Amino acid sequence: MHDAELALLSNYLVVGAILFGLGVIGFLSRRNMIVMFLAVEMMLQGVSLSLVAWGRFYNDLAGQVLVLFIIALAACEAALALALIVVLFRRRGTLDVIAWQDLREADQPPYAEEALPEEPAELPPRWPRLTPAGVPPEIPREQTDYRPHV
Amino acid sequence: MVAALLGAIGIWLLLPRGRVRGRLLGLALGAVSLGLLASQMPGLGDWVAQSLFVILAGVTIVSAAAAITLRNPVYAAISFGMSLLGTAGLLLFQGAQFLAVATIVVYAGAILVIFLFLLMLAEPGGRAPYDRLTWEGLVSAFAGAFTAGILAMTVTCTLVPRAGSLELSKREPPEPPVAVTHEQREQGILAYNHVEQIGRALFDRPQPTPAGQSPGPGYLVAVEVAGVLLLAALVGAAVIVGRGRGSLPRPRAKTAGFSSRGGPPDA
Numbered sequence: 001m002h003d004a005e006l007a008l009l010s011n012y013l014v015v016g017a018i019l020f021g022l023g024v025i026g027f028l029s030r031r032n033m034i035v036m037f038l039a040v041e042m043m044l045q046g047v048s049l050s051l052v053a054w055g056r057f058y059n060d061l062a063g064q065v066l067v068l069f070i071i072a073l074a075a076c077e078a079a080l081a082l083a084l085i086v087v088l089f090r091r092r093g094t095l096d097v098i099a100w101q102d103l104r105e106a107d108q109p110p111y112a113e114e115a116l117p118e119e120p121a122e123l124p125p126r127w128p129r130l131t132p133a134g135v136p137p138e139i140p141r142e143q144t145d146y147r148p149h150v
Numbered sequence: 151m152v153a154a155l156l157g158a159i160g161i162w163l164l165l166p167r168g169r170v171r172g173r174l175l176g177l178a179l180g181a182v183s184l185g186l187l188a189s190q191m192p193g194l195g196d197w198v199a200q201s202l203f204v205i206l207a208g209v210t211i212v213s214a215a216a217a218i219t220l221r222n223p224v225y226a227a228i229s230f231g232m233s234l235l236g237t238a239g240l241l242l243f244q245g246a247q248f249l250a251v252a253t254i255v256v257y258a259g260a261i262l263v264i265f266l267f268l269l270m271l272a273e274p275g276g277r278a279p280y281d282r283l284t285w286e287g288l289v290s291a292f293a294g295a296f297t298a299g300i301l302a303m304t305v306t307c308t309l310v311p312r313a314g315s316l317e318l319s320k321r322e323p324p325e326p327p328v329a330v331t332h333e334q335r336e337q338g339i340l341a342y343n344h345v346e347q348i349g350r351a352l353f354d355r356p357q358p359t360p361a362g363q364s365p366g367p368g369y370l371v372a373v374e375v376a377g378v379l380l381l382a383a384l385v386g387a388a389v390i391v392g393r394g395r396g397s398l399p400r401p402r403a404k405t406a407g408f409s410s411r412g413g414p415p416d417a
Contacts, residue, residue, distance in 0.1 A: 004196075006309060008203075008244075011191050013305040015207045015240065018187075019214055019233075021154075021298025022161075026218030028290030029165055031283065034268055035223050038230045041261065042214055045237050048253075052246050059338040061351040065369055067249050068348070071256050072376045076383035078261045082268060083387035095223075095272050111285070 005057060012053030019046030033085050033095045037078075044074050154299030157183035158291045164219040165287040180215060184208065206243060210236030221282060223272075227265045234258045245340045248348055 019042055026039030048067045055063020085095070092099040098111050156179050163176025188204055213232035220226045234257045241250040284290075341347055352369045 007191075010305050010309040011203060011207070012240070012244070013309075014187070014191065014302045015210065017298045017301035017305065018157075018211055019237075020301070021294040021296075022211070022214045022218055023294075024297050025161055025290050025294030028293060029284040029287045030218065031285060032223050032278075034265060034272075035218070035226050038226060038265065039218055041257070042217065042230065042233070045234070045257075048249075049237065049240060052241055052244050052249065056244050056246075056335070056339055059335050061339060061347060064246050064249055064339075064348060065351050067246075068252070068352070069372065069376055071249075071252055072380060075256060075261065076379055078264065079383045079387040080390070082264055083390040085268065086271075086391055087393075089272060094278075096278070 009053050009057045013050050016046040016048075016050035016053070019043070019049065021046075031097050033088070033097055036097070037081050037085070041074060041078075044070055154183070154295045154302065156180075156186065157298075158295030161215060161219065161291045161295070164215070165284045165291065180212075184211065203240075203243060206236055206239045209233075210240060223269050224266065227262060227269060230265075231258050231262045234262070245344070248345045 023039045023041075023043030023046065026042065027036050030036050030039065048070050051063045051067050051070075053063075055061065055066075088100070089095060098113075101111055104110075160176045160179030160181075160183060163179065164173055188208075191204075210233050213229045213236060217226045217230040217233055220229060234253060238250040238253045238258075241253060338347075352373055354368070
């Protein structure tokens with residue numbers, strides 16, 4: 001039984017580490033402020049998982065209590081950060097972090113926007129057509145003018 | 151470590167770079183790394199428990215990866231919600247029922263909905279250049295994979311005894327300082343009155359335990375501080391948003407017919 005508990009602990013720690021790493025990647029590489037914030041929440045989730053795992057391993061409720069505090073802290077952080085994002089969005093009209101790149105250090109070069117290939121415009125939706133079968137119905141001319149297909 | 155490196159390359163290929171090239175390869179690499187990782191995980195003994203854990207962890211990790219790699223931020227938020235559900239399942243698997251429900255209620259119910267509101271406010275739909283491009287994707291992918299890989303390798307080397315994978319793991323695994331039996335867990339952290347126990351841990355005054363140990367920490371002050379912090383964050387958010395909008399428009403007494411205090415018009 002003890003080995004099973006040890007395996008459970010190590011599995012949970014690995015999963016928590018992976019969640020934390022994914023959060024690091026997302027925070028470093030994405031440019032949308034809201035997605036960056038999602039990545040921060042993901043890091044908190046990873047830490048919560050490992051805290052709960054340690055708490056179970058040592059039969060101690062302190063891990064779960066700490067996760068409760070993490071949840072409260074995440075709620076505070078979400079309120080403040082989303083308020084800040086709303087203010088920043090009002091100032092510049094975009095969620096891009098690069099709109100605020102004049103806050104960088106003095107000796108850093110400005111980020112040059114990479115040229116993107118043009119996205120294809122959205123095609124109009126194509127509805128499926130039934131293959132005609134049987135006797136063609138008699139439809140008066142004025143109806144077919146207004147009903148090109150059913 | 152190989153799994154972490156493969157996963158890093160897969161994530162880098164999956165990150166939006168303005169082109170659609172290489173996403174399939176990234177998916178394949180990510181799947182291979184997940185498979186490697188799952189094969190290295192030690193078994194939980196029971197195959198039902200093992201498969202349940204693998205499914206839950208797979209859902210969590212795959213949807214977390216989707217949350218940071220999808221181009222449309224609305225889809226990213228939704229798959230983050232999926233990852234939250236997976237996390238709640240993992241917490242439930244550990245016997246932390248109250249935390250699982252609290253995670254769903256607070257994160258998926260409150261925070262994620264606010265995210266979605268904000269995203270609807272901005273409404274780029276994944277076509278904005280800042281959603282199509284990432285910066286320093288390779289460096290950040292390797293940074294994150296390095297973090298996760300180092301952490302996971304530390305865990306597997308110190309906790310899991312396995313012969314021959316690394317030099318470090320050939321020694322005996324360290325004995326845990328407290329050996330907890332299953333019966334103790336069933337009376338403690340896996341108890342039936344789990345919520346009551348969490349409440350007692352939060353609000354009771356610390357009792358000195360009979361075995362000569364020092365009394366556990368009491369959390370009453372910390373709970374109060376957390377409440378004050380929540381209140382301060384609420385007020386702060388309101389102040390920040392209100393100040394960004396400028397002064398509030400004041401209702402005019404003459405046109406509206408009554409003053410701003412809501413009383414009768416003072417002639």
